[in-house]
Amino acid sequence: MDVRSQISMVFHLDKCIGCHTCSIACKNIWTDRKGTEYMWWNNVETKPGTGYPTKWEDQSKYKGGWELKDGALRLRSTSKSKIVFNIFHSPSMPSMDDYYEPWTYDYGELFNAPEGGDQPTAKPISMVTGKYLEIEAGPNWDDDLGGSRIYAANDPNLEGMNEEQKAQLSAVERLVMFYFPRICNHCLNPSCVAACPSGSLYKRGEDGIVLNDQKRCRAWRACIAACPYKKMFYNWQTGKSEKCILCYPRLETGQAPACFHSCVGRIRYLGVLLYDAERIEEVAKRPDEELIEAHRSIVLDPFDPAVLSQAAANGIHDSVIEAAQKSPVYKFVKQWKLALPPHIEFRTLPMLFYVPPMSPVMAQKHGDVISHTSDDLFHDIDQARIPMQYLAKLFGAGHEAKVRYALRKQKAVRIYRRWLTVGDIDEATADRMLREADTTRDEAEAIYRLTSLCPFEDRFVIPPMYREEAIEMMQDPLEAKQTTGFGFMEGPARGL
């Protein structure tokens, strides 16, 4: 057992309202520089939809992630032989059009436009070429376009569904959508790191944050093709790749990352998970249907004495272990089994987990009365407007069992709370549902509290990073005290 710690995340999709506040918070802090205009380290997608970049989940086009070939894990995008032939050009990279051409507006037009019959308009102007452009796409072009015949209908997750099911998703009064906020998953088996020819990408030892060394990056862009979530971005200005850094400067000062901090719906949870690094390869090689369970099993119990002694032997600080014991992520992922990794079939073992969203039930119409109830308490999970098959593609590697389990438990908690607060459901029914959903009153209460009544300190359990001690090894933290004020760090530049 090789115990390591990872700052890990849960996004509770049932609470996401798709307001994009997270994206804006991230953009304003990190990607408002030249060369990063098109990057959205955090973005919110409407599902069903094609996302950003367009159809990123379609690995037949983008060749991201790992595949299991002859019992070995192989990168889809590259290999020792492929890299020779693709040394000057990686063939599976999204073009700017697949992201979008970033633009701003020429606001001068508002004042200079000649007098006419119409209101003057600020003309859109490209932030790349500086020329006027006709906007054809944006980073959330299909925002709220559930049911769109272009975007929703081309969602790669619809693969394998029959025509009737697909038609239903775009039928009037039945169409449905939910939001899917995405950041870098800070995977345990990151394909971007594996693909990097210059060794500039690395997974930070103390907390598992995946970072790109701006000095070692040589613009090969192998990571762009290799990341199946398309969360590596290339900065054309500096000639370096960039990615979500999980706001590590904020974490190091005890603050939650900007997107977490600003989340209006409080859907984001952050905490430490202890995991067994020895088992990563073995787990990543499991067949699809076993992946979720195996991934969960790699997460270790922070109360187990054997784990604790190994953690201490690996130099994990007591305060980190304490944080791991209080981690909301551990509860969602391991104890309650509510949170599931996105597209685990890419085999990068993402460490960002999603609580799958409940969706409106199919309404039944009896004469003029529209009814939403039924005798079978869980029926609307299977008859919800988002087909289970669809959610299974996203969160279950195509297998429904784990997704159904998570949804049933959420539903049971709702019924239980309804019995407590509204009282139109009797106690026996509530208890039966809890039992059938493999949970208890205590657990349901805990789930309810962490879902609904969660202050900052419950949602974000950030271990102290001892940054001041860590940098002491390299420099005296007080070296520049009283000598410099605001200054400039060395910017990244193309070349060696």
Add this chain to the structure above:
Amino acid sequence: MMQRTIRHLLTTAAVVIVAMGSARAADDAASYFRQNCMSCHTIGGGRLVGPDLKNVTQSKDRAWLQRFVANPKSFLDGGDPYAARLKEEARGAVMPNISGIDETKASSLLDMIEQESKLPKSQFAGLNISYQPFTSVDVANGRKIILGERHLANGGPACISCHSVSDMAMLGGGRLAPDLTKVYERMLGRKNLASWLQAPATPTMRPLFVNTSLTNDEILSLVAYLETTARQPQQASDTATLSFLFLGLGGTVLGFIGADTIWRKRLRGVRKPMVRGDK
């Protein structure tokens, strides 16, 4: 008594060691001369590109010579009048700085030259090359050697891998090194060219041929061939340049077409075809 014996023995030993040392130094100097100097200088064999070095130590003071040999360029740049005269005599050819030389080495070289000057015929008297016209067999052999069709006896690389000669095939040979068509004229004739070929002393050629020197037969053939090419009327070397240009352009176009075919399955954008409704 005992002490005196020991002192005597020690003195003898010291003398022997010094003698052996100086003998080795002379050998070193000779082989160094062979590799680095012989392509331009003789000792008692007349002028090549550089002057005949016989009795050079009597015509100029030793200290000056020593410093000049160690760093000839700086002398010429420094405007030394004697050095300028040497340059004029050599028709503008300038003695390059020789790698691995310093004042000690220069001194041992001068010693060696002094010794050799006293001999009736020095080992560095240069080649005796006849001024009879060459036979066509020699010329043909030279061409084969340049083309690499005939291997060099000591295993040196073929000339054409770096040099070009105007009547060679389409591109005239390699472009890394000077064109050899008129080298016979540039080197001022048979003797100079042959001496040069004995031990080519440029920084690029020296390491290639230091252990794989050309045999006298090969040198003869090469000189024969190069003399013929130099005497032929100047062919349009523009043709070679032009064909090189067109070949390059054609190759590039073919390369692009090939790359486009090999990578025809590459990603050409996802969004536009999707919005257009392509399958």
